[in-house]
Amino acid sequence: SITLKHGAHRLGKRTDKQMQTWRNYGLGQFIHWGVYAIPGGHWEGKYYPGAAEWIRSWKEMPKEAYDNLYKQFNPEKFNARGWAKQAKEMGAKYVIITTKHHDGFCLWPSKYTDYTIAKSPYKKDIIGQLVDAYDAEGIDVYLYFSIIDWNHPGYRSSLKTEADRKEYEDFKTFTRNQLVELLERYPSTKGLWFDGSWDKAWIEQAEFADELGRELREMIPGLIIGSRFRADENGNRHFDTNGDMMGDYEQGWERKIPETIEDIHGNDWDCVMTIPENQWGYHSDWKGHVKTSNELIEMLVKSVSLDGNFVLNFGPDGEGNIRPEETKLAAEIGAWMDVNKEVVYGCGYLDWKKQDWGYYTVNRETGKKYMVVFNMPVSGALRVKVPDNTRPDKAYLLEQPESDITIEEIHRNEYFVHYKPMTPVKKPFVIVIETTESDADEGHYQKAKT
Numbered sequence: 257s258i259t260l261k262h263g264a265h266r267l268g269k270r271t272d273k274q275m276q277t278w279r280n281y282g283l284g285q286f287i288h289w290g291v292y293a294i295p296g297g298h299w300e301g302k303y304y305p306g307a308a309e310w311i312r313s314w315k316e317m318p319k320e321a322y323d324n325l326y327k328q329f330n331p332e333k334f335n336a337r338g339w340a341k342q343a344k345e346m347g348a349k350y351v352i353i354t355t356k357h358h359d360g361f362c363l364w365p366s367k368y369t370d371y372t373i374a375k376s377p378y379k380k381d382i383i384g385q386l387v388d389a390y391d392a393e394g395i396d397v398y399l400y401f402s403i404i405d406w407n408h409p410g411y412r413s414s415l416k417t418e419a420d421r422k423e424y425e426d427f428k429t430f431t432r433n434q435l436v437e438l439l440e441r442y443p444s445t446k447g448l449w450f451d452g453s454w455d456k457a458w459i460e461q462a463e464f465a466d467e468l469g470r471e472l473r474e475m476i477p478g479l480i481i482g483s484r485f486r487a488d489e490n491g492n493r494h495f496d497t498n499g500d501m502m503g504d505y506e507q508g509w510e511r512k513i514p515e516t517i518e519d520i521h522g523n524d525w526d527c528v529m530t531i532p533e534n535q536w537g538y539h540s541d542w543k544g545h546v547k548t549s550n551e552l553i554e555m556l557v558k559s560v561s562l563d564g565n566f567v568l569n570f571g572p573d574g575e576g577n578i579r580p581e582e583t584k585l586a587a588e589i590g591a592w593m594d595v596n597k598e599v600v601y602g603c604g605y606l607d608w609k610k611q612d613w614g615y616y617t618v619n620r621e622t623g624k625k626y627m628v629v630f631n632m633p634v635s636g637a638l639r640v641k642v643p644d645n646t647r648p649d650k651a652y653l654l655e656q657p658e659s660d661i662t663i664e665e666i667h668r669n670e671y672f673v674h675y676k677p678m679t680p681v682k683k684p685f686v687i688v689i690e691t692t693e694s695d696a697d698e699g700h701y702q703k704a705k706t
C-alpha cells in the first residue's frame with residue numbers, strides 16, 4: 257500500500273462503545289423534509305417525474321419561483337413529538353434528519369445565511385424540535401447534511417477558473433461554519449450523514465475535508481461519520497487509493513442491499529431505502545411500485561443478517577403531516593417488531609450457509625440463533641446446513657417458546673426443520689434454533705467417489 261496523508265485513518269471496524277451502539281441499532285428512520293414538500297412533485301399542473309427533493313433542477317421549475325417557496329413555508333400540522341412517537345412504535349433506534357438538502361434551505365436558524373426557517377412564516381427551529389422529541393423517545397439523532405448547496409453563491413460543482421476557486425473558499429468556510437454551528441446547537445447529535453459530496457470541486461478538497469472531519473470529531477467525542485464525507489488526495493471516495501474505507505461505516509448502499517457477506521468487505525454499513533422506487537422528499541403522486549411492509553421487513557432482516565443497519569425514509573408533506581401510506585407501513589412494521597424485535601436489535605451475521613427459506617441472525621451478546629422465515633417450502637421442511645462440530649438440538653417458534661419443532665438429520669451437517677403452520681402464513685415468522693458444539697461426527701456418512 258502507498259502512504260496517504262488523507263486516506264483512511266483507521267483500518268477495520270471501530271470498537272468503541274458509541275460504534276457498538278450504532279452497530280446494534282438494526283432499524284433507523286430517515287426524514288427528508290424541506291421546502292420541496294410544498295410543490296410535492298408538481299408545478300403549475302405539470303407532473304415532475306424525478307425525485308421530489310430535486311424539483312428545483314427540473315427545467316419546468318423556474319429557479320426564482322423555487323427560491324421563494326420558503327416565504328410560504330408554514331407547516332402548521334408539524335408535530336415533532338408525534339413523529340418521534342410514531343418512530344418509536346415502529347421500532348426505530350435512530351433517526352437521520354435532513355438539516356439542509358441540496359437546495360440549501362436550512363431547517364435550523366443558521367446565522368450564516370438568510371435562507372433558513374427563521375425567515376419563513378413558520379420561524380421556529382424545526383431541527384431543535386425534532387432533536388428534543390427524538391431524544392425524549394430515546395431514539396438517537398443523526399444529522400443529514402448536503403455538501404451540495406444550490407443557494408450559496410460560492411458553491412460550485414467544479415473549479416474551472418481562479419474566480420471559481422476564490423468563491424469556493426468562501427463556500428468551504430460557510431460549510432465548516434454551519435457544521436460547527438449544528439454540533440454546537442445540538443450536542444446530543446451522535447453522528448453526521450453527509451450527502452452530495454460527489455462534485456469535482458469537493459473531491460479536490462481532501463486536506464480541507466480531512467481537517468474538518470477531525471475538528472467535528474473533536475467537538476463530539478465518538479461522533480460517527482460515514483464513508484460518503486470525503487475523498488483522499490487522489491480523488492478516491494468511500495475507499496482510498498489503498499482500498500481502505502474512509503469513515504466509520506460504508507455509506508454506498510442507497511436504495512440497494514448487499515447480496516452476500518463478501519460484498520461488505522468486513523465493514524459496518526447502512527442501507528437507506530425509499531418506500532416508492534425513488535422519492536425521498538414528499539411527492540403527492542407516487543408512481544410505480546410502493547413497497548409493502550413484508551418487503552420492507554425482508555429488507556430490514558436481510559440487512560441485519562449481513563451485519564448492516566436498515567434506514568427507512570419518510571417524507572412529510574408541506575403541512576407537516578406524515579402521509580397515510582407511511583403511517584400504515586410504520587404501524588405494520590411496528591406490529592411485527594413488537595413480536596420479533598429480538599432478531600433485529602443487537603443481532604448480525606451468522607456464518608451458516610444461506611438457505612432459500614429466509615435469513616439467519618444471531619444475537620452478538622448471547623449467541624442466540626434465529627431463522628427468520630419468508631419463503632415457506634411446499635414440503636414444510638426447512639433445510640439447515642451447519643458448520644462442522646455443530647449439532648442442532650432444539651427448535652421452537654419465537655412466539656411459542658413451548659413449541660417443539662422436529663429436527664431431522666438428513667446428511668452430514670445437514671438437517672430438515674419440519675414446520676407445518678396451522679394457519680396460512682401471512683407475515684414472516686421466527687424459529688429459534690439451539691445447538692451444541694459436538695465432537696467430530698461418527699463418520700457414518702460416506703462421500704461418493706466420482
Ligand SMILES: C[C@@H]1N[C@@H](c2nc3ccccc3[nH]2)[C@H](O)[C@@H]1O
Binds near residue numbers: 310510
Ligand atoms: C439520500 C439521497 N441522496 C440524494 C441523492 N442525490 C442524488 C443525485 C444523483 C444520484 C443519486 C442521488 N441521491 C437524494 O436526494 C437523497 O437525499
